[in-house]
Amino acid sequence: MAEVDFSDVNAAEVWFERQTPEVRSTMASRAALRVAANLGRYEGEGAESLVLTALRCTLTSAVRGMGRTADVGWLNEATRSANSAAHTTLSTLSPVEPVPSAHSGFSAVYSARSAKSVGRAALSVAHSISSTGYFAKAATAWDSENVETDLNANALWAGVDVPDSAQIQHTMFLTDLSKKPDWDFFRSWYEQMWDGTFIDWDLATTVAKIDDDVWDKGLAAVAEEIRGIEARRLTEALPQIEEVFETVTGEYDVRGTIAEPTKLIDSVANRVQFAMDLAIDSNVCDLDSMSTAAKILRHALENCLDDPNALEQFLRQAGALIRSGLDSGKFGDDDALDVLVRTLDETALQLRADHPDVADAVDARVRQRLRELEDVERLRGAALIEDMREGATGRLDAEFELAAETTREGDSPDATAEALKQSGNRAGKISLSERAKKAEGSGFMSSIKIGMRAQNLVEFVSNLLSGGTV
16 A cells, blocks of 8 residues: 555545545544644633534544445534534634644544545645644554544554653543533543543443534533433443432432333334334324334234333334434334334333343343452442442442442452442432432532532443443
8 A cells, every 4th residue: 555645635525535424534533633733732721621622523524434324414513513613713722832722623523524534634634744743644544544443442543652741741641631521421532532542432422412502501500410310321231120219308219119010011012013004104203114113013913922021122223223223314204103102212212221021131141240350430329339338328328338348348249230230220319309300400419519428429430331332
């Protein structure tokens, strides 16, 4: 392969023309991330907005590079205001050192649209190289020679020594991001991308698809949305047959619920059948009886009612196919299809929470992930569970105390895994409740800050489980 001079935009465009949208997006996002830390050098008005815009654009491009969606229309929405924001903010940079920050910002903005435009991909790379010179040029060349591999499983500077200036700026940028908890997701994502260790692309995709109106409100609103996403993911991953409820004093307690398995299966089947018939009969959504999703659902309803694990799996699979069809435009946006997707999500989650066979299968996967913990992680988990007792009462308070003790002692890996699983699930439910109260401007718990403590435990358990899907 002839060597490509990626600092030459025209030469880079010729090379990118031969590549897939995924390769263009991955190369562009990696180029932007190599110099993203330069944005931390700008401290003027709008600095926070500039960094958020740049990281959003780069995240969007990285997600597209992983092939998380075939529809690139939302990429344009994701950068709807990015060019304007970057140009406006960057134009105010001090003339003393405008180049590194300016080039880094534009590299991020251009990366977001690189899937559709070879020119944008080339510009993203060129601006990155302009910031760091030979080293970024060599790292980009290494990427181009290894596009058949999973590039994001490699450090950003794979194939070349990290230049001292980039390493210093990287360390300073991480320190700055660590000062404000609202940056937690982006700090973790940026650091793991730098090292080549990021793997939670489901979370990254969900964050990239946060509605524009949330992004327009700024970092605090985006961070709050991400915390909600993490809490929902944890309660869905660790369902339990119980209800966490708020008492009249504003404290939280827990009580069990009972679901008879046969009646549960009948209820799930009836709800899915009704929602599927409603969608197929619609003249708008384009879901018909011969579509793959409909065939999967028919198979599940006709052949899997005596196998709840298979039923739950097929419900989730059909839901994923329909969401993909909506993203790509294969299916039309219609209320009937929305009802079907919600029904599939709800019934699959209900099976995981309330059917003992499905719950046991989930438990097995979760326990395997939580069974082997380093002592420092186990003790941190115990402390976070103990913190949850402030704001809990009755049975919930007593069980948080026992869970903290079990985790702290760590005598039984299985018991420790169960304590973390149960406490994380309960914390997720409390976090979602507190978030709803905050949105409504109500609630007793502002002085106790139970929502913040719950979110800390949610993030801890989520990080333990983020190595894969449970």
